[in-house]
Amino acid sequence: MPIALACQSDACQPVRSDGLTTFASMPRGITARISPSLRFTLLCAVSLVIGWRTLFGTFALALRVDEYTHLLLILPISAFLIFSERELLKPPTEPAVALGSFFLIVAILLGGFSRATSPVDVQLSLSMLAIVIWWIGSFIVCFGTRTARLFLFPLCFLFWLVPIPTPLLEKIVAIWQHGSAISASLIFSALGIPNTQDGIMLSIPGLNLEVAQECSSLRSSLMLIVTSMVLAQLFLRSFWRKALVVLAAIPLSIAKNGVRIFTISMLGTRVDPGFLHGNLHRHGGIVFFLLALGAVVLLLWLLNRSENSVPTNSLKPVPVQKL
Secondary structure, eight states: OOEEEEEETTEEEEEEOSSOOOBSSOOTTOOOOOOHHHHHHHHHHHHHHHHHHHHHHHHHHHHHOGGGTTHHHHHHHHHHHHHHTGGGGSSOOOOOHHHHHHHHHHHHHHHHHHTTOOOHHHHHHHHHHHHHHHHHHHHHHHHHHHHHHHTHHHHHHGGGGSOOOHHHHHHHHHHHHHHHHHHHHHHHHHTTOOOEEETTEEEETTEEEEOOGGGSOHHHHHHHHHHHHHHHHHHOOSHHHHHHHHHHHHHHHHHHHHHHHHHHHHHHHHTOGGGGTSHHHHHTHHHHHHHHHHHHHHHHHHHHHHHHSOOGGGOOOOOOOOO
């Protein structure tokens, strides 16, 4: 009768089997290898346990303040992009423990430093940055640098989760206010409508208006930039075409607010003054966002066509063989 080996203590003892030679038990000291996905899940769970207050504060901020609404999109989009390419995670790769551990240490130090900062908004930003770096370091530790390079965009996209500190946000809003006023003034001038522009103040016949902070449309502008990044990543291959789409989204986001100011001003002075304080003014941002998004999609389509087309001068004639 065939004999199998059963391990007792550190020695392997022969035992009888029905016909297959097998190991009845494994020697001590050998444990089953934990999959990279499970290790990554455990490391992320550690960050959730330690940083749940930061995550809660970040998402609460996104629900409370319009300029941070885009934060709600980042984690689902990044998770979707990784999940859609999950097959790339299956081939076994060498984990980059040294590089990943460096990211983890930086995250720990940054998280500790954030507690020493006094402004609450800066503390939240640094704490969220520490969590994102921890997630990236955990990914590198578990899956290695080769796999991390394949998922470079969804991993770096997570940095959008870091709330913009209030002092920096105020400067960005001021830029958008001045840019929107200049954009609207250019439209008025292009159509032959007399106007004067002084900073964020605009004057046309019958109307003086101010591009207030609430009218900067920074929320929809950030949404447009984030959406452009995702669309460029999905439909374009070359880096410079992706960069062109994202860079084009920035002036488009300002120009669409200039179109919004021009439209509401014209309707308010030529049709009905109620447009100056009506639904189009308060809730019509989505209309102008879709117009700008349409321009981005058009640019994306043109770049995609140029990327997929084969130049005729690159086609070399095949020599004819004489028989």
